[in-house]
Every structure is written in structure tokens, then in C-alpha cells.
Amino acid sequence: MLACLGVFVAYLPVTTVSVSLPAIQRALGASTSQLSWVSDAFVLPMAALILTTGVLGDVHGRKKVFQAGLAFCASGAAVALSAGSVQVLWIGQAASGLGAAALLPTTLALISHAVPDHRERGKYIGFWAMSMLASLAVGPLIAGALLAHTGWRWIFLLPVPVSLLVLVVAALRLPDSRAPHGRRLDWPGQVTAAVAVTALVYGVIEGGADGFGEPAVLAALALGALSGTAFVLVERRSASPMLDPALFRSPAFTATALVAMVSFLGLIGFFFVLSLYFGMVQHLSTMQGALRLVLVSGTSLLAGLPVGRLMHRVPSRVLITSGLVLTAAALLAMTGVDADTSYPALAWRLVLLGLGMGLVLTPMTATAVSAVPFHLAGMAAAGNNAIRQVGGALGPAVLGTLLTTRALDALPGRLADAGVPAESAARVLDATREQGLGAVAGLDLGPATGRALAALGGSFLDGMRLCLLVSAALALLAALACALLLRPTARPTPAGRPGDRTPESAATPQS
Template identity: 40%
Template structure:
């Protein structure tokens, strides 16, 4: 195994290693959301249907979320540097394929391959940081930079996508990955040290298969729930199958000689609490971005590029809050910093929940500042606690639980908040002027974008009347969606105060240990 920081790695090299993995990770985070602003363009360019648009986005999340635990275990066994580089190479090649995709099927497959790349990259980067930086303030600061890269990439995705679309064709949103990916591979080969678990067991193919299918079943149900109906036969069957396979997976991990996911790691209080809290934070962050991008474009009337600029304050606050949390966490403890971050996320959602159709950008600006600050605090505090609680043996797979929690929280946030928004929006359109025929009204209920496009073609006062009614219905739908986000993160504040370790507690303490005063 490569020498650890305690055995003499130069400090400059450690920070160069951090720069390599963070820049690579920023691009990965960017691709989580960069395509959102290009979806309307894909309807015209590729003839994509609504369901196909959904899978262009969701194939990425499905592959990443379902494979990340397996990829984390591979990193521990085969080498974190090489798993990171493999993921980055796959991500780069798949980005090139996506940029020049000539059909929906090709784009969906390319996005799925990019998701596999992310599954290889995410846990490996966090495990590399855990190995390279010694425990304490220096590692916490490094994870603050890492978390800022994760969050900022996610937030600036629509900004970059909007700018690229205003200058180039839709596939250009993926081309930024190519130079960064190639440069990242060269830099990683030179600067990133390799490390493996000191005691490497054999691979666990049965556990890997069970985990992938179980997580994929649950994610598929969460993704399809809003469209098919949460109680539909297919969604219910997927939830049941996922739950059953999860139970089988846990039973297998208990008896396997070399388990893919050693269940003993969940005895570490910081890891168990960190996974739960970052899941709740991702629920609010990604769910809010999903709603607010539509609000900026369709209600406030901003272009894709202008929408990206309006998201800039959130990215700026993330850049500040991530490293700041890395400074505050050793002084205040995970409990205080994560609770503060979740409280800020709750406040952001509450501001958006009480926004009126006649409000301009002022209230969303406040919400964006709170959103970025809250996400930076939550991701840094929880990620640092998770890595700090783990022995070298489990850095890869333990880091993967953090990535899996983020993916599940993000998918659930979009599904739940998007479903609540859609339900209220559709019911709100029932009050539209009688001059809109029922057949056209049904089309308008598909989305606010569809309603506005339809309104432009209606004669006389019917068009402006439908547009106004649709915008009001959308903003009314933001209420229950955003209040749900506020409630989930408010509950997270309470859970942080009850479950997270206090300042001065041993980060490697198990759930049976008591906090240090």
C-alpha cells in the first residue's frame, strides 16, 4: 500500500491530490443537472417523448445509485486510484458518445454509462482523501473542499448548460467533460497515490448482485412513482422486490466470509448518522433545484442562460460554506454544523414555499443563498464524520454509503417534491377559462412548459388567460412541494441534535459508546 500521510507524504502533494480529485468530481456533479435546461431542445432535435426525457435524466441516477456500493468495495480491494481512473476514463468516453448521440436510445445508454463512471469515481475520491490526509483539522478542511466541488458542480450545471445552449448545439453540454477528463487522467497518474484495504478479502459477487438489483428496484420505483402512480402494480411490485432483496442482501452480508458491505461499519455512530443526514440534505437540495429551475424559466421568464446566472448565488455560497464548514466542524462538532446546515436548507424551502406568482427574483435570491450555505455545511460535516469514523480497511465501501445516500436522497427529493408540485398544478388548472377546450387543457396539464407553448397558439384572450392560470397553478404547487422539503430538513435538524456525535466525541465511537462531554 502507498505510504500514508503519517509516514511522510509531502503536504504539497496531498493538496495537489485533492485538487485533481475535486476538479474531476466537480465535472461529475455538473453532469447531474447540466442536461435539465437542454430537455426542451431534445424534444425538437431528437423527437424525445416526455417519458424518454425522463429516462435520459434518470438512467444516470439509476446506474450510479445502484452500483456505487459495489464500486466502493472494488476500490478497497483493487486500488482506489485505479478505480477512480477507470471511472474517469469511462465517464469521459461516455460524454463524447452523449455529445454526438443521434438518437434517444444512444443518449440514454451513454448517460447510463456516465452513471457507472460516477459510481466508480465518487467513493474512490473520498477514500483517497481519507487515506492521504491524516485525521484532524487538515482532513476536515480537505473534505470541505471536496464537498464544495460536489455541491458547486450540481448547482452550476444549469448555468453551464444554459451558456452552452445559447452558443452551441445541445450536445455541447457534454463536451466540457472531455478536456477535464483527459487532464484529470494524466494528473491522477502522476499525483494520486494508490491505496487498498490492508486486509483485502475476496470479491463478493452474490452480495454485489443482490445490492445492485435491490437498490435499482427501489430507485426505479421512486423514479416511476410520480408518472405511473405510487400505488400502481408495477411501482408497488418494485418497492416490494427491493425491500425483499435488501433483507436477503443483509442476511447474506451477515454470513459471508468476505462481505461486500461489512455491516459492522454501521455501528460507527458518525457514519450511521452522517448517511441519514446527508440523505435528507440531498432530498432538499436536488428537489429544490428541480423546482426552482422551472420557476425561473417558466414563471419569471428567464432564458436558459439567465436561469443559470440566477442560480449563481447558490454556487457561490457553496464555495464559501464547504471550506468554512471544514474549519468549523473540528471546533463545533458534526452535530452543530450539520444541524445548522439542515436548518438553512429548511429556511430556503420555506422562503420558496411562500413565494407568490407576482413576486420577482428577490425572494428566490434569498432562497438560493440559504440553499448553497446549507448544502455546504451538511455535505462537509457528514462526509468528514463518515470518513473520520472508518478504519483504513473500509474507506472505499464506507465512502460509498455516503454516495449512495446522496443518490437516494436526490432521486427521492425530485420524485416526491415533483409529484406534489405536479398534482397541485394539475388541479389548479381546472380553474382555467372556459374558452380553453378540454382536449387542449389535458395537454396543458402535462407541464407548465407545455401549457405556455400551447398558450402561444391560442387565439384572442384565451392564450394569455391560459398562460397566467398555468403560472399561478405552478406557483401554488410550489407550496406543498417546498413545505415538504422544509419539513423533511426540519426533522433532520432534530435528528442531528439527537443522533449525531457531539463536539469532542471520538469519531470512531460506536452506537454503544457515549459522547465525550
């Protein structure tokens, strides 16, 4: 129960913030790139530190790291709750992301310690996964209900009492545990990984806002490439690597790593773009947007229940590949929406997307773990989860950049087609280039205001369609990789009698 509550708290900010982005943009006057950082300030610490917090739990005690994660989630939410600027909101989101990075690996390790039998443990890991999807599903509804009656800051209230309550219960009732064999932190690997991920995301976001020819952007992208290369070299020589490059000798692990990155890049990035579409193009309330977004995560949650049982009868390759094809089909179908698309016409597309994601997310980690030797099982799932969070960090960055770039390119033509006078059109273009697409809503252009907003909506749709096409292409690429690389093979066993299990294999993967 504590592990499920922990992962619920960890993932709650993902969709509560996503659906609230239009309200945050209006209240703080944030640009599109600044909104990207609101999402990425949370996901980046998860991606950069999740492997390290897993090792910290193994070495210093999982209960301590679990409690520290809850404390960071509570403090980060408290900072965001009092934020008066977008920069303070970034700080609160970063603290919450650090807490989530601590909670994700330790919650599964706590399940491993409490349920030694690996068959029985699978049921509880299923509950853990359902708690994660439940958090993604109810987040928009919580945000919508709060924003209907209060300000955007109150979406950060719930994690504070829940985290503190679980923290107190854990202090009284939760036993501590450590890894059966000593591990140590791989500081060179940690530093190079954190720098690589952060520099890459910074370069993509700021490149979309200021141009990829800017010296700071070029320097960030170069630093990301150099740090990523250094990470690979360090891990190959490390006696205790965070992510052993030997994992990628398994075609199946490589395929699931690609699926993990593409899935969360598309999912988190899609929530980011879609929430802006609801607010800026369809002019829906937060609750109306939430009722649409919840169709994706809610369907994923419902689909995950039978998929967990189907994994024993249907090959993972079939489930994951089918899910990716359905996801691509849903994304391509979304390119047909416009400013006046009705709820029923949008709903079936979102349900199809949720069904596809549900088929992918449930078997993904199990497939990654079963593709490698027993002694690498924990690291395989931890690595799969870290790669998934990297995809989540890149989602708002990549899709936000594509959206802004294409929309700004299309806006002059859209303004001309709408008959907006040249002087008013120049004001619109200056505002969007300096403050982002949301700045148009604050302009008073007299009789041309309605036409300018319609032109903005049309250019936004141009950008959104590009994002959808790119996401669909990535999903199809991942589907092809799964079809070619995921083969039904027995997982290698270590030296000794066939089927013997090593102490490392008894540990639950940090997924």
C-alpha cells in the same frame, strides 16, 4: 490535483443538466417523467455502484478504476453530445453516472495513498470537497453561456476533453495503489442493492406519470421492497459486506445517514423543480436561470470554507442541526414566490438555502466516520456517500412525482378560474396528461393561449409549493434526529492500546 479534477468531472453533469432541462424538454418533447429519468439515469449508477467500485479499486488497483471512471465519463458525454432522442440521452447519462461512481471513492483513496499523515490529509480532503462544490457552482454558468449561443447538446462537450486530458496525465504520472488488506466483492449485496434502488426509483417516477395502481408500478415497488429486505439479510450474513449493518448501531451514524439522504434528495430534487419553474413559469433564459441556481451552490461553496475550520471549535451537532433548520426556513420562504417574483426577492431565499446546505455538507461525512470504530471508518464514509446518492436519485423522482400530481389536480380549476373555454381547456388537459406539463407551450389555442399558460403557471406553483413543504418537513425531521442522536462521544478504538490506529483506519474514507 488529479483527484480534484476527477471529482470535478464526476459532478459536472449534475447542475449543467439540471439548468438545461427546459431546453431539453422543448427540443426533445420530453414529458416530466422522462425529464426525471434524464437526471436519474446519471444518479442511479452512482447510488447503486459506488460501494462496488471502491472495492474494485482496493482489489485491482485504484489507478485502473480511476482511469476507467474517466473513460466512462468521456464516452457518456460523447453519447449525450450526439443524442437525437431522450432515450439516447438516458444512455449517455447512465454511462457518465457509472464513471462518476468509479471516480468518487477512488479519488479519495488516491489522496490517502499520496498523503499518509491523517492531519495533513484533512486539508487535501477539504480541497476535494471544494472541487465537488465548485463543479456544482460553475455547472449552471457553463450551461447558461453555451445555451445562449448553441444547442443543448453542447453542454456535454466540456467533460470529454477534460476527462481525456486527465486520463493521459494519470497514465503517465499517477502511481497505483491497493488496500493494505485484501477485500473481495460482495456480489449478492451488490445485486440486491442495485435492484432495490432502481426498482424503487422506477416505481416512484412511473407511478407519478401513470398512477400508482398500475401493475408495473406496483410490481416495481414490491420488487424494491423485497430486494431491500434481501440486501439487509445478505449483508448480515456476508463475510465481506459492502455495508455492515453494525454501522447502524451507532446513533450518530444513523443520524448522518438520514441527513445524507435528505440533503441530496432535497438539493438534487430542488434543482430539478426550480429549473422547470424558471423555464415554464418565469420564462427565463437558461443563463438567467443559471445565475439564480448558482446562488445555492456558490453560497454552499463559500460557506464550506469557514465551516471546515469551525469543525474544530463547534460541535458537528450544532453545525448540522443549524444548517438543516436554515435549509427548512429557506424552503418555507420559497413557498411565497410566484410567477412575478423578482430576482432580489428570490435571491435572499436561495442564498439562505445555500448557507444551510453548506453548514450540513461539510461536516456530514466526518461525523459519520468519527461515530464508528476505526476498522469501519472507510465503510462508514463509503456508506454515507452511497446513501447520499440514493437520496440524489430519489430527489427528482419523488419531487417530480409530487409536482406533476399536484399540478395536474389543480389545473382544471385554474383553467376555469382563468376563463379558458371548455374546448380549449379539454385540449390542455389531454396534452398535459399524455405529454407532461411542458406540452401546453406547444398548443395554439388562439386568444385563450395566454390565459392557458397563466393557468399552467398557477398549477405548477401549486405543485412546487407542495414539494417545498415536503422538503422542509424532511429537513426538520433530520434536524430533530441530529439534535437527539449526535452526541459528543469519543470514537471507539479497536482492541489494544488506547489510541492505536489499525491499518484500516489509515485508509481515507470513501466519501
